[in-house]
Amino acid sequence: MTDDRMPGAEPPHTPAPGDPAPPAPLTPAARVEPPSEDVALAGTATLPGEHRGGFQRQFTEPVPVTASVHTDPEPADVQWAPAPPAPLPHSAGWALTFAVLGLIVSFLVGWGFLIGLVGVGLAIAALRRPWESRPIAAWALCLSILSLVYSGGWLWWASTQGPLFG
Template sequence: MTDPAEQPQPLPIPEPLEVHPPVAARTRLAVWALVLALLGLVVSFFVGWGFPLGLAAIVVAIVALRRPWESRVVAVWALVLGVLSVVYSAGWLIYAATLTAAGR
C-alpha cells in the first residue's frame, strides 16, 4: 500500500470574486436621466427646444435600465418624463411651424 502522505492532495477551490463598481458610482446614471428628463419637461412647457434634453434623458434611462445595480423605478420615471418632454416639444414645434406657414 502507498503512504497517504505521498498521494497528491487536491487544490482548494477559491471562492468566485464578485466584481461591482464602487458604491458611489453605482446609482448615478438613473438619477442623471431623471434630472435631464425634468429639465427637458420644464423647458418644453415654455418653448419647443427641450427635445434634445428629452432625447438625452431617454437614452440615459435606457442605459440605466440595462444596468442591474441602477434604480429601476427612477430609470422608468426618467424614461416616461423624457418621452413626455419630447412629445410636448414636438407639439410646440408643430404649433410654431403652422403659425409660420400661415404667415402670422
C-alpha cells in the same frame, strides 16, 4: 566422499598413465581481467521497476495536514492584492434630472427636445444596468418621453403658424 553426479550418469573419464594427451582447443581459454582505470564501476545492477528510494508513501495516501499558528500581532502587509474596483457608474439620477429639466423647458419652447433625448438615453442605460434603481429609471424614461411629446407639439404648432423657410 560423496558423489555429486546425477543418478545414471557415466563416471568421468580419468586418463591412464600411457594415454596420449587430449588435443588442444581451437580457441584460447577466456580470461577475465579487472577493468581499467578509465572505467567507472557500476554499483549494483537494479531490475527495471525496482524501488530506488524516491517515494516514501503510496500515491493515493492522504497527505498529513499540520496546523500552523500565526502569532504575529501586526496584520500582514498584502502587496499582491488588487486595487478595489472603480465605483460603478450611476445614471438613473441623472436621467431623472434631465427628464424633469426637459419637461420644464418643453412647456416653454419646442427646441428643448434635446434635453429630453439625453434623458431618454440615460434612462435606457439605467434600465439595462442591474445595480441601478429601476423605479427612478422608469420615471425618468416616462418623463423624458412626455417632454419629447410636448416639444414635438410646440414644433408642430410653430410649423403651422407661417412659412418656416423664406
